[in-house]
Amino acid sequence: MGTIGIQLGAKGATLVTAILFARALGPEEFGRYGFVMSIITLAALPTVAGLPQLLVREISQYTLYGQNALLSGLLKWSNRYVLLISMFSIIIIYTLAVLNLWDEAVKALILSAFLLIPLKGGLSRQGAVINGFHRPELAQLPTLVLAPIFALLVSSWLYFYTSEDLTSQKLVYIQIFAHISAAFLGIMIVNLVTRQSVAITTPIYRIKKWHKALLPFTIITVVGTMNSELTTVMLGFFGFEESIGYFRVAVTGMTVLALSLTAVNSVSGPKIASLYKQKNLDETQNVLTQSVRLSVMTSVPLAGFLILFGEYFISFLFGKEYIPAASILSILCVGQIVNVSMGSVGLVLNMTGNEKFALRAQLFNLVLMIGLLVTLVPFYQGIGAAIAVSSGMVFWNLLMAYDVYRLTGLKTWIRF
Structure with missing residues (x-):
């Protein structure tokens, strides 16, 4: 807290x-x-x-x-x-x-x-x-x-x-x-x-050991960051600088939704690494369950508010000239709801020594994102970019949640 x-x-x-x-x-x-x-x-x-x-x-x-x-x-x-x-x-x-x-x-x-x-x-x-x-x-x-x-x-x-x-x-x-x-x-x-x-x-x-361990983490981060920044770069590549402004305004609203998950990951990451190393799976599962519940309870109601009243929210805060960002925000909120509800999937794979499966999901997502961005951005600009981002977010969360359960027996998704 x-x-x-x-x-x-x-x-x-x-x-x-x-x-x-x-x-x-x-x-x-x-x-x-x-x-x-x-x-x-x-x-x-x-x-x-x-x-x-x-x-x-x-x-x-x-x-x-x-x-x-x-x-x-x-x-x-x-x-x-x-x-x-x-x-x-x-x-x-x-x-x-x-x-x-x-x-x-x-x-x-x-x-x-x-x-x-x-x-x-x-x-x-x-x-x-x-x-x-x-x-x-x-x-x-x-x-x-x-x-x-x-x-x-x-x-x-x-x-x-x-x-x-x-x-x-x-x-x-x-x-x-x-x-x-x-x-x-x-x-x-x-x-x-x-x-x-x-x-x-x-x-x-132990530089050789650290470099060897760093490689999968590096590739995961590179691919993950490309997934998040590629949208802006693609909009800029096609010359839609105004759409970048709308998209970044929408992303600003969406990042608020991920706040609880980011905070929970900051706390639970070291705990998961230590508990899993000690083979204390019951306590690891308890950390994950409590974490995802907290994330969902704080994020989903806010997501509903932004979907319903996003136009008023953006107009009031950023000005009427940014109203086109409201539609982008609504699409991004849908993907973010899935992201929060599936829990700390990438974190668990990284902290339990299963980085290569997180990398696989990120690579699949990158390919999907590139295909969707190239297809949708030239015609729908910011809306197309939002659809690509949310689709990728849903895809890799589901894939990594499945991998976490298959490899460790841990359930990261929301359960009441």
Whole structure:
């Protein structure tokens, strides 16, 4: 409940920030800004892909058995890994920009936003380390609380108390400032939770083992992130920047529905890893049952509200110019209801050593998504994108829930 409370505040700040950005920029420029942020997210994938899941699982097990030397080695190795891979990602994104892959407006934004790549990687690593020490409430602070609050405060000051107009370029600079500020707090929290375990410990490295374990997690995250960001990129590829603005407004509403599931996963991930390692299946099932019940009770009523009154909700918050996003939101809500009702399917597969089956489901979903996006987006734009996203969400949830039950005997879906 503490984690949910933190995330409620964080999502509230994110929602207010999105409203401010959308109103200040208008659908087309807001869509361009969203397009660039999706490109940066994809560029940051090699930096963050799979590492948080690996860190949570390994740290939970090392602390369980008091393996402090391995824990110290893992922490040092993961920090170097993020820095090194970030440099490669920056070089690639800079090269693509210089080759004029995008138009000048998008290119200028991308070149000013590349610093977000190592910042996203560092914040993701910090959160995973803190969560691995069973401190999910602290793990949320840098990325989900401080970064959006800093962005909201700075953008609000510029919007309400200065004569300057907010532009997509300024929003990029605001995001960089917010991420840097959050990263400093994350460093302090990581030092606080790890100092007793690694203070005077000589690190032991098992880099080959970690890289081998990281590979399936990495592929899963890459495919999963592509599933979520591909829609924006596809709309931008076909030149529907205004539709990107509508779609991102709708996604902002949908993410509120996933809040409880995200919070529950933050708490239950380390518990599932530890309990399953101890072969305590009854207690693992109890964690899953309670988690999905909490997620459904908090999310489904809100989904019903957004489906029935989404047009009024969007018009009131974002302005009448974004009313076309209401239909997109309703379609996304249907998929999100299924997502929440099926429980923590991907998390359970990852935490129980069955990453390859989560990967299989994500790959199938990616193929399905690409086919639906290519077919529907050119004709139906944002509506087609929403249908593709919801269809994929239903498909991979059902497939992974079946795999969890078949492989572990655990039931992740809602049961009363």
